[in-house]
Amino acid sequence: GQQLNQSPQSMFIQEGEDVSMNCTSSSIFNTWLWYKQDPGEGPVLLIALYKAGELTSNGRLTAQFGITRKDSFLNISASIPSDVGIYFCAGPNYGGSQGNLIFGKGTKLSVKP
Amino acid sequence: ETGVTQTPRHLVMGMTNKKSLKCEQHLGHNAMYWYKQSAKKPLELMFVYSLEERVENNSVPSRFSPECPNSSHLFLHLHTLQPEDSALYLCASSHSPGGGYGYTFGSGTRLTVV
Numbered sequence: 663g664q665q666l667n668q669s670p671q672s673m674f675i676q677e678g679e680d681v682s683m684n685c686t687s688s689s690i691f692n693t694w695l696w697y698k699q700d701p702g703e704g705p706v707l708l709i710a711l712y713k714a715g716e717l718t719s720n721g722r723l724t725a726q727f728g729i730t731r732k733d734s735f736l737n738i739s740a741s742i743p744s745d746v747g748i749y750f751c752a753g754p755n756y757g758g759s760q761g762n763l764i765f766g767k768g769t770k771l772s773v774k775p
Numbered sequence: 776e777t778g779v780t781q782t783p784r785h786l787v788m789g790m791t792n793k794k795s796l797k798c799e800q801h802l803g804h805n806a807m808y809w810y811k812q813s814a815k816k817p818l819e820l821m822f823v824y825s826l827e828e829r830v831e832n833n834s835v836p837s838r839f840s841p842e843c844p845n846s847s848h849l850f851l852h853l854h855t856l857q858p859e860d861s862a863l864y865l866c867a868s869s870h871s872p873g874g875g876y877g878y879t880f881g882s883g884t885r886l887t888v889v
Contacts, residue, residue: 666817695877704779704865704880750818762808762831763878765818
C-alpha cells in the first residue's frame with residue numbers, strides 16, 4: 663500500500679538555525695499536507711499543497727510540492743523554541759474505500775535556546 | 776465553542792472495564808475519524824464516518840466500537856482492552872471523506888490500560 667517516508671526521524675538544533683525535512687513516497691500524490699503536533703495535543707495543519715512544483719509559505723515555514731509528485735519538503739527558517747514538536751506529512755490514501763489521509767511517521771524537532 | 780473537542784483528555788482503565796471516548800465538532804464538517812497514535816508508529820486510521828454512516832473499519836478489533844449519532848458527535852466505546860491498546864486516540868473531522876483539504880484534529884485522549 664501507499665507509504666510516506668519522512669526524514670530525518672529527529673533533529674536537534676540551535677535556536678536561530680534553519681531546518682529542512684522531507685517526505686517521499688513510491689506513489690504519486692496529488693495533495694501534500696504538512697502538520698505539526700505539539701506535545702500533548704493533536705496535529706494542526708500548517709500548509710497544504712495541491713500542484714506539482716507549488717511553493718507555499720506560512721510565516722517562517724515554506725513547503726514545496728515536488729515536481730515528480732512523489733515528494734515534498736518543509737523548511738523552517740530562524741527556528742525558535744516554540745517550533746518544538748513533531749512534524750507530519752500526509753496525503754490522500756487512494757486505496758481507501760472513501761479516501762482518507764495517510765501520515766508519515768513524523769520528524770521530531772528539538773530546539774535548544 | 777469551535778473546533779474539535781475530545782473528552783476525557785486522560786483515561787486509565789482496567790482490562791475488564793467499559794469506557795467511552797467522546798468527540799464533538801462544531802465546524803459543520805460531514806466526515807469524522809478515529810485515529811490511534813502509538814509511540815514510534817504512524818497515525819493509524821481506525822474508523823471513518825461520512826454523514827453519520829460508517830464507511831471504513833480499518834481491521835480494528837471488536838473491543839473498539841464506534842458510534843456516530845449525528846454529524847457533530849462521535850464516540851468510541853471500549854471494552855476488555857489489552858495493555859497494548861494504550862495510546863493517544865485522536866478524533867478528526869473534515870468537510871468531506873476524502874480529506875484532501877486536511878483534517879481538523881482534537882487534542883486526543885491519552886488512554887492507559889492497566
